[in-house]
Amino acid sequence: MADQFNVLIICGSLRKGSYNAALTRALPGLAPPGIKFVTAPPIETFPLYNADIQEASGFPPAAEDLATAVRAADAVLFVTPEYNWSMPGVLKNAIDWLSRMKEQPFEGKPVAIQSCSQGPLGGARMQYHWRMSMTFLKAFIFGTPEVFVGNAATKFNKDSLELTDQGTKDAVKAQLAAFVKFISRVKAGA
Numbered sequence: 001m002a003d004q005f006n007v008l009i010i011c012g013s014l015r016k017g018s019y020n021a022a023l024t025r026a027l028p029g030l031a032p033p034g035i036k037f038v039t040a041p042p043i044e045t046f047p048l049y050n051a052d053i054q055e056a057s058g059f060p061p062a063a064e065d066l067a068t069a070v071r072a073a074d075a076v077l078f079v080t081p082e083y084n085w086s087m088p089g090v091l092k093n094a095i096d097w098l099s100r101m102k103e104q105p106f107e108g109k110p111v112a113i114q115s116c117s118q119g120p121l122g123g124a125r126m127q128y129h130w131r132m133s134m135t136f137l138k139a140f141i142f143g144t145p146e147v148f149v150g151n152a153a154t155k156f157n158k159d160s161l162e163l164t165d166q167g168t169k170d171a172v173k174a175q176l177a178a179f180v181k182f183i184s185r186v187k188a189g190a
């Protein structure tokens with residue numbers, strides 16, 4: 001049997017009606033058999049990063065939980081909106097906490113990203129900022145095909161938030177099919 005990889009999903013939106021969260025719910029139906037998704041523990045309870053907190057009491061339990069989940073995963077998929085042309089603060093804050101850990105959990109981890117926005121570019125500008133942070137953290141960054149879900153309100157059912165847009169489904173499928181091969185290559189050390 002071919003390998004099956006656990007892929008941890010970290011969503012950058014906390015909103016109940018989030019399009020990004022809606023996209024995460026569609027992923028299992030669009031993934032190849034080699035991917036099993038795991039949802040990350042919550043990131044909204046992290047305190048704002050402060051080195052004084054870290055020195056006084058170590059890492060917050062929520063940050064330890066996320067780090068454990070990242071370490072346990074074969075790969076990580078970020079699904080997040082763009083805020084002011086960059087990453088949402090809540091996501092950057094979570095990454096900042098994990099980045100200070102001794103065994104930094106993103107090092108050597110295959111990572112990919114998808115984004116939904118209500119603007120036409122689908123979060124493209126944010127993705128390049130995320131790529132910079134992940135480069136610094138020595139992750140193995142998946143390249144293409146990229147997934148940018150622009151004008152998100154037109155791509156999901158208004159009431160159920162089910163993903164309805166065929167072009168988006170095709171793009172996600174293509175990315176996940178390529179990502180599973182990428183994970184396999186990274187894990188084989190190729």
Ligand SMILES: Cc1cc2nc3c(=O)[nH]c(=O)nc-3n(C[C@H](O)[C@H](O)[C@H](O)COP(=O)(O)O)c2cc1C
Nearest residue numbers: 013015018019020021081082083084085117118119
């Ligand atoms: C603080 C803030 C900043 C935003 N900045 C951007 C932006 O830079 N680019 C963009 O396309 N949309 C921006 N938006 C609109 C988001 O695309 C939209 O709110 C989207 O629905 C957020 O994702 P979600 O539905 O998963 O919560 C911003 C929204 C907020 C609340």
